[in-house]
Amino acid sequence: MCITKNIKQLKNKIPSTVTLVAVSKTKPVEDILEAYATDHYDFGENKVQEMIEKYNKLPKDINWHMIGHLQTNKVKYIAPFIDLIHSVDSLKLLKEINKRGLENKRTIKCLLQIQISKEVGKFGVSYKNAISILQESKLLSNVNIIGLMGMATFTNNKNEIEIEFENLNYTYTRLQQDYTQIKILSMGMSQDYKIAIKQGSNMIRLGSTIFGKRKNK
Numbered sequence: 686m687c688i689t690k691n692i693k694q695l696k697n698k699i700p701s702t703v704t705l706v707a708v709s710k711t712k713p714v715e716d717i718l719e720a721y722a723t724d725h726y727d728f729g730e731n732k733v734q735e736m737i738e739k740y741n742k743l744p745k746d747i748n749w750h751m752i753g754h755l756q757t758n759k760v761k762y763i764a765p766f767i768d769l770i771h772s773v774d775s776l777k778l779l780k781e782i783n784k785r786g787l788e789n790k791r792t793i794k795c796l797l798q799i800q801i802s803k804e805v806g807k808f809g810v811s812y813k814n815a816i817s818i819l820q821e822s823k824l825l826s827n828v829n830i831i832g833l834m835g836m837a838t839f840t841n842n843k844n845e846i847e848i849e850f851e852n853l854n855y856t857y858t859r860l861q862q863d864y865t866q867i868k869i870l871s872m873g874m875s876q877d878y879k880i881a882i883k884q885g886s887n888m889i890r891l892g893s894t895i896f897g898k899r900k901n902k
């Protein structure tokens with residue numbers, strides 16, 4: 686796996702308006718350093734413990750993205766350094782992030798994870814819920830909801846994926862009218878990022894395309 690080559694090829698391929706988050710979960714710090722050496726600074730992890738271990742070993746100008754489901758009791762561990770939390774799926778979680786942001790004297794950037802797939806077991810809130818969380822967030826001064834995140838159904842049916850991303854982009858555009866701080870649409874993974882970009886994504890989260898297949902864990 687040539688990480689350097691993969692990152693460079695990807696960046697040549699995607700529009701410059703799309704931010705690439707390199708999803709390094711399960712991969713060693715050596716792999717992250719190889720990507721970092723190409724002047725890449727955005728990395729995504731889905732487990733708090735693993736992110737902390739990597740954070741401690743790696744350069745401090747890395748922007749860490751929490752992309753996995755986040756438990757309320759673990760927010761405190763990442764609050765001092767996290768750049769963007771993609772997976773906010775409840776007001777309770779947002780309030781905890783706000784509390785820990787305040788403790789660390791920082792405003793923590795968040796995305797609301799929207800449920801766009803019909804698959805059970807995927808996290809995320811409905812459009813209606815998103816509006817009420819955005820409304821409540823006006824009272825929280827140490828969090829800033831700057832966008833939305835969504836995961837499409839795991840399927841080979843490209844049409845189904847396309848419809849889900851199209852719906853999320855529609856939700857994004859509507860919410861932007863009332864909440865002007867919304868400017869990030871995080872959608873697209875290795876298997877569906879091309880469809881996501883076509884449907885308006887400006888942040889893609891790619892793991893295996895950059896680092897190679899993961900062992901099941």
Ligand SMILES: *Cc1c(COP(=O)(O)O)cnc(C)c1O
Nearest residue numbers: 708731752874875890891892893
């Ligand atoms: C693992 C993961 C990714 C990256 O998956 P790949 O298929 O390896 O690109 C993106 N987003 C989330 C939320 C993930 O958990």
